[in-house]
Amino acid sequence: MIYSRRQESITMSLKLYNTLTRKKEVFRPHKGNTVTLYTCGPTVYNFVHIGNLRTYVFEDFLKRTLLAQGWRVTHVMNITDVGHLTDDADDGEDKVERAAAKQQMSAWQLSAFYTKAFEHDIAQLNITPPMVWCKATDYIQEQVKLIQTLEKKGVAYRLEDGIYFDTSQFPSYGRLARLDMKGLKAGARIEVAQGKRNPTDFALWKLSTPQGTHPEPIGKSHPKTKRQMEWPSPWGVGFPGWHIECSAMSMALLKLPIDIHCGGIDHIPVHHTNEIAQSEAATGKQFVRVWMHGAFLTIKKGKMAKSEGNFLTLSTLQDQGFDPLSYRYLLTTAHYRKALDFSNQSLEAAQESYRHLKNSLRQRGIFKTKTTKRPSSKAKKQWMAFLNAINDDLNIPEAMAVVWQSVRMTAIDLPSLKWLIEEMDHILGLDLTKPDHEAIPEDIQQMVARREQARRDKQWTRADELRRLIEHSGYRIEDSSTGARVTFTGRPHSTA
Ligand code: AMP
Ligand code: ZN
Numbered sequence: 001m002i003y004s005r006r007q008e009s010i011t012m013s014l015k016l017y018n019t020l021t022r023k024k025e026v027f028r029p030h031k032g033n034t035v036t037l038y039t040c041g042p043t044v045y046n047f048v049h050i051g052n053l054r055t056y057v058f059e060d061f062l063k064r065t066l067l068a069q070g071w072r073v074t075h076v077m078n079i080t081d082v083g084h085l086t087d088d089a090d091d092g093e094d095k096v097e098r099a100a101a102k103q104q105m106s107a108w109q110l111s112a113f114y115t116k117a118f119e120h121d122i123a124q125l126n127i128t129p130p131m132v133w134c135k136a137t138d139y140i141q142e143q144v145k146l147i148q149t150l151e152k153k154g155v156a157y158r159l160e161d162g163i164y165f166d167t168s169q170f171p172s173y174g175r176l177a178r179l180d181m182k183g184l185k186a187g188a189r190i191e192v193a194q195g196k197r198n199p200t201d202f203a204l205w206k207l208s209t210p211q212g213t214h215p216e217p218i219g220k221s222h223p224k225t226k227r228q229m230e231w232p233s234p235w236g237v238g239f240p241g242w243h244i245e246c247s248a249m250s251m252a253l254l255k256l257p258i259d260i261h262c263g264g265i266d267h268i269p270v271h272h273t274n275e276i277a278q279s280e281a282a283t284g285k286q287f288v289r290v291w292m293h294g295a296f297l298t299i300k301k302g303k304m305a306k307s308e309g310n311f312l313t314l315s316t317l318q319d320q321g322f323d324p325l326s327y328r329y330l331l332t333t334a335h336y337r338k339a340l341d342f343s344n345q346s347l348e349a350a351q352e353s354y355r356h357l358k359n360s361l362r363q364r365g366i367f368k369t370k371t372t373k374r375p376s377s378k379a380k381k382q383w384m385a386f387l388n389a390i391n392d393d394l395n396i397p398e399a400m401a402v403v404w405q406s407v408r409m410t411a412i413d414l415p416s417l418k419w420l421i422e423e424m425d426h427i428l429g430l431d432l433t434k435p436d437h438e439a440i441p442e443d444i445q446q447m448v449a450r451r452e453q454a455r456r457d458k459q460w461t462r463a464d465e466l467r468r469l470i471e472h473s474g475y476r477i478e479d480s481s482t483g484a485r486v487t488f489t490g491r492p493h494s495t496a
Contacts, residue, residue: 057125082094082136364417386423
């Protein structure tokens with residue numbers, strides 16, 4: 001019988017942890033066979049850091065898992081190019097405008113540049129792009145309309161600098177984050193003094209100038225407002241708040257309720273809490289069925305963040321000689337709901353393991369083998385064990401243990417092993433069946449290790465001889481702060 005991946009996985013149930021209920025729940029799409037997925041995208045004022053990328057990789061594992069169940073996935077991701085302020089309390093500067101002023105660029109050019117850089121980073125990490133990218137600046141009318149609806153419903157009010165959402169008018173406000181609303185009210189007199197009715201109220205529309213009047217044609221930066229991105233609105237010239245963007249765009253592109261909405265855990269108390277309030281107050285319908293949040297990538301146990309100045313980008317890792325997929329491999333070592341502490345040593349270890357895995361696959365002859373449509377029962381058993389782990393709220397570390405075990409199982413014939421690894425890699429995205437030049441053969445690796453030892457022992461002649469041997473075999477060796485880096489050149493090469 002020809003194997004059907006869809007049939008087998010459908011008989012198993014996928015469980016996902018829903019932040020809303022704080023429980024693992026069996027997941028099925030709301031309608032038919034299509035899952036609607038909305039993931040909060042980056043604010044494009046700088047390169048994303050590898051902490052941000054951890055969240056996008058987690059969302060990619062999720063999407064690939066949904067596809068492996070045999071469902072279609074309609075995935076929308078936004079690009080925040082306006083309205084994200086440096087301060088969550090609706091003060092401070094617009095991140096994109098501030099960066100543009102610093103770099104003496106137009107805000108439009110700057111956001112286009114960092115959007116491209118983001119697309120490049122996610123491609124390097126084998127993150128499958130969303131079906132639709134939506135930019136906040138392309139959805140201004142939808143945002144204005146949504147705010148008008150909120151005004152009509154009596155849940156928005158005007159202050160001198162903008163239109164605000166009245167959180168006391170939305171009875172279940174803060175449910176996602178389990179916010180203690182009474183405690184917050186009692187403890188926040190200072191913020192309320194700013195003019196907001198409640199400390200948790202937030203801006204829907206900010207005015208460029210206090211009264212929203214504008215002395216110049218819009219679009220050009222005016223010395224009085226210094227803003228480049230601004231639009232006319234029923235309340236005056238200004239720009240949307242950050243939270244309204246995601247509500248307006250997700251509702252413009254996906255039907256309610258959206259099946260799954262994701263982001264990092266920092267989005268639970270403010271951004272996602274506010275998205276729910278606006279969307280549900282405007283429509284009276286449930287906004288999202290399942291909320292999923294990825295834990296932080298930390299560095300020395302502190303959150304990696306641009307504001308902390310402790311962040312690393314993917315290109316920095318590449319400059320240090322790391323392969324982006326080694327970083328993806330590192331992310332398979334921790335469950336997405338657990339913090340992962342990053343260090344160069346942990347990435348080195350991940351790179352080692354990743355290369356070792358690919359070498360083991362090469363040695364088993366997988367790159368030269370054809371797959372089969374009739375895998376052996378042993379291979380199918382391994383696939384079920386892998387799916388069991390994945391379907392348990394994306395337990396990727398456990399699924400990786402099944403991968404390693406399978407590679408070592410000589411009782412699985414080669415075409416079946418190839419089939420198995422292909423199926424697993426549809427979810428893992430580690431290019432496990434793709435031969436690449438990073439897979440350094442064992443004998444070369446041994447020579448590299450012997451050369452490293454010779455260098456440590458200061459036996460320079462011996463180290464040079466080994467280098468020449470390695471290069472003669474078609475590999476280039478470079479010494480870096482993280483150790484020797486070996487790359488395949490495909491031809492004998494000599495520095496002598
Ligand atoms: P931002 O551009 O700040 O909105 O962040 C983009 C995404 O990265 C959001 O989903 C954040 O929750 C997430 N994020 C930010 N910092 C980290 C971190 N250190 N580890 C994991 N995810 C993060
Ligand atoms: Zn969002």
